[in-house]
Amino acid sequence: MKNYIVIDYDLLQVIRIRGRQVVFNSFYQWDGSREGLHAIIKSLPFPLKRVALMIPGNHFYIKSLILPISTAKQLDGVIKYDFLAKLPLAPEELYYSSYSRNKGQQLQVVVFAVKKDLLEQFCRLIREVGLLIKAVFPLAGLYYLSRLNLSQESGEQRVLWAETNSWYQHYILLSEEELYIRGCRDKTAVAIREELEQTYRYGQGNGADQAGHRLVLNGRELDCSELARWEQLPLLNEKSRLWEELAQFSREIKQLDLLSKTESAQLRQRKQSYLGISLLVFIVILTWGVMTGVKWSAAEKELNKLEQLAERTEQQVVVVNELKTAYQTVEEKLLSYQEILARNNHCYLPWLLELSRIIPADLEIDSLSLKEDKLLLLAGRTASAASLLEELEKSPLFENLHFIGRIISKQGKEEFRMAGDLRYAAQ
Numbered sequence: 001m002k003n004y005i006v007i008d009y010d011l012l013q014v015i016r017i018r019g020r021q022v023v024f025n026s027f028y029q030w031d032g033s034r035e036g037l038h039a040i041i042k043s044l045p046f047p048l049k050r051v052a053l054m055i056p057g058n059h060f061y062i063k064s065l066i067l068p069i070s071t072a073k074q075l076d077g078v079i080k081y082d083f084l085a086k087l088p089l090a091p092e093e094l095y096y097s098s099y100s101r102n103k104g105q106q107l108q109v110v111v112f113a114v115k116k117d118l119l120e121q122f123c124r125l126i127r128e129v130g131l132l133i134k135a136v137f138p139l140a141g142l143y144y145l146s147r148l149n150l151s152q153e154s155g156e157q158r159v160l161w162a163e164t165n166s167w168y169q170h171y172i173l174l175s176e177e178e179l180y181i182r183g184c185r186d187k188t189a190v191a192i193r194e195e196l197e198q199t200y201r202y203g204q205g206n207g208a209d210q211a212g213h214r215l216v217l218n219g220r221e222l223d224c225s226e227l228a229r230w231e232q233l234p235l236l237n238e239k240s241r242l243w244e245e246l247a248q249f250s251r252e253i254k255q256l257d258l259l260s261k262t263e264s265a266q267l268r269q270r271k272q273s274y275l276g277i278s279l280l281v282f283i284v285i286l287t288w289g290v291m292t293g294v295k296w297s298a299a300e301k302e303l304n305k306l307e308q309l310a311e312r313t314e315q316q317v318v319v320v321n322e323l324k325t326a327y328q329t330v331e332e333k334l335l336s337y338q339e340i341l342a343r344n345n346h347c348y349l350p351w352l353l354e355l356s357r358i359i360p361a362d363l364e365i366d367s368l369s370l371k372e373d374k375l376l377l378l379a380g381r382t383a384s385a386a387s388l389l390e391e392l393e394k395s396p397l398f399e400n401l402h403f404i405g406r407i408i409s410k411q412g413k414e415e416f417r418m419a420g421d422l423r424y425a426a427q
Contacts, residue, residue, distance in 0.1 A: 004243070005131075006054040006139060007122050008185075011167055012040055014048075020244045027167065033367075038129045050132045053122065055258075056168055057140030057183015061087055061094075061113040064179040069107050075100065083111050095119055095261040099141065099252065110181065112138040112256065123262055136258040140183035143170040145249045145256075146242050160200055162217045163242070164192055171199050175213065263328065351375075351422055354397045360388065362413070370422070377404070378418045385416035392420075399423045 006013035009032050016024035024046070030036040041048055063083045071078050079098060084091040096113040119136065126133055147161040151174050161172040169192060173180035180202070184195070200215055215222045219241065246253070348370045355378075359365075362383050369376040375398065382388050385407045392398050401420035408415040 002246075003048055003051045004054055005051045005126070006056060007126070008056050008059075012037070013054075013167075014040075014044065015243050016046065017243055017246070022243050025243065034125055034128050037125055041129050041131070048131060050134050051126065052135040052137065053126060053133050053259075054137055054139045054142070055114060055119065055122065056185060057138065057143075057170055057181075058168070058185045059114055059118060060138050060140060060183065062138075062140060062181050062183070063111045063113075064181065065109040065111065066103075067107045067109060069102065069105055072100070072107055075107075075109065079109070079111050084113060087113065089115065093117075095258050097138065097141070097256045097258050097261070099145070099255045108179065110141070110144060110179065112141050114138070114258070119258065120262060133259060136262070137253065137256050138258070139168070140170055140181055141256040142242060142246065142253065143183075144172055144181050145252050146245045147172040147174060149245070149249055158213045160213045160215045162196055162199075162215065164218060169195065171195070173199065173202075173213065348422075351397055354395055358388075358391050358395060363388065364413075373422045375401075375418075375420045375422060379416065381410075381413040381415050383413060385414040385418075388416075389418065392418075397423055 002017045004013075004015040004017070006015075010029060012028040012030055014024065014026055014028070015022060024044075028040050030040060061083075065078070065082060067075075067078060075098070079096065080091055084094060084096065087094070093116055094113045095116050096111055098109055098111045100107055100109040102108075123133060123136065143161075143163055147159070150161075151159055158175045159173075161170075161174070163170045168183065168185045171180070171182045180199070182199070196215070196217070200213065351370065355368075360382060363380055364382070365378070365380040367377050367379040369378075385403070389401055389403070392401055399421050401418060404417040404419055
């Protein structure tokens with residue numbers, strides 16, 4: 001049984017596959033919050049624990065490269081120089097994965113790059129609702145591998161594959177001369193028809209001969225010459241066969257996995273390395289003790305000491321990783337505040353300064369939302385939510401403060417959600 005989640009700021013798609021049969025496939029609109037995601041997961045007709053995360057193609061920078069075979073060992077450097085360095089973001093702000101295959105004496109490489117902040121945000125939300133992420137893939141990459149397999153099986157080398165539904169569109173142009181991949185979303189029937197026509201014309205204009213490309217839309221071959229006169233297109237393909245086809249290229253898909261690039265995965269790898277070193281030290285010392293004829297009782301005492309040392313080391317590693325995670329959380333919150341200031345042209349600076357002056361040191365803020373003359377939401381955890389409300393009510397910058405929902409006590413703190421008015425803005 002395999003589970004997949006396609007995640008976007010306002011949309012979720014949950015797919016469950018048994019063997020090569022899709023047993024569940026549904027779209028959900030949501031508000032991008034942890035609570036909204038948790039409600040969707042709880043509403044599913046089956047328990048969900050391990051998932052492969054899919055990021056839609058509209059969030060990716062995609063590039064096809066044709067390189068000499070000799071560059072295979074230096075591929076990362078070539079990708080950074082020929083692709084990442086030319087994007088509007090710095091290379092250190094991006095995660096990327098690639099798929100490469102030999103074409104004669106050349107290497108064809110497709111690279112998928114996504115913003116680190118976006119991917120970390122989606123992964124964090126998935127983990128916060130108790131799900132374990134086993135892989136992260138670019139959705140456009142899966143469509144590419146699927147269409148590539150079909151083209152290789154049929155021997156067709158000049159095909160424009162188009163997959164559309166009410167949310168996403170993917171265009172894959174395969175030929176001997178070039179490769180074109182694009183993912184987008186939320187287009188009307190007229191806009192999709194125009195997009196198909198433009199992509200088709202692009203393929204025709206770049207073809208080596210006049211034969212042109214075949215157009216296959218949602219698995220159905222169409223007559224491209226009549227494209228401009230159509231009043232309707234068979235757009236909706238909610239039950240795409242992509243998910244049944246995943247098993248056919250399970251080996252190739254591993255090249256596109258972005259999970260190992262994420263910061264949380266790297267933290268776990270470092271923790272495992274620390275534990276492995278501790279175990280190695282234990283084995284070396286134990287072996288030395290046996291070879292030098294240490295009596296069994298002495299060796300047993302040494303073993304106990306080493307086990308205690310390994311346990312303390314593991315605990316210290318956990319503490320260090322927790323501190324790193326806490327530091328990253330603080331950094332994310334600071335970035336969030338900076339984004340709020342940037343979006344509002346600093347008009348909320350007095351209220352943010354007032355909050356920083358009033359809030360207690362133990363307060364952990366999960367969400368802060370200001371709009372016009374409203375404090376839409378202040379959510380977090382503190383030792384006493386009532387005391388925090390009392391202190392904020394003394395401020396000349398806030399009024400009509402009240403809690404949203406009930407206060408929940410957990411692990412010595414009170415979780416709360418609060419709203420109210422911004423007094424000066426109202427005047």
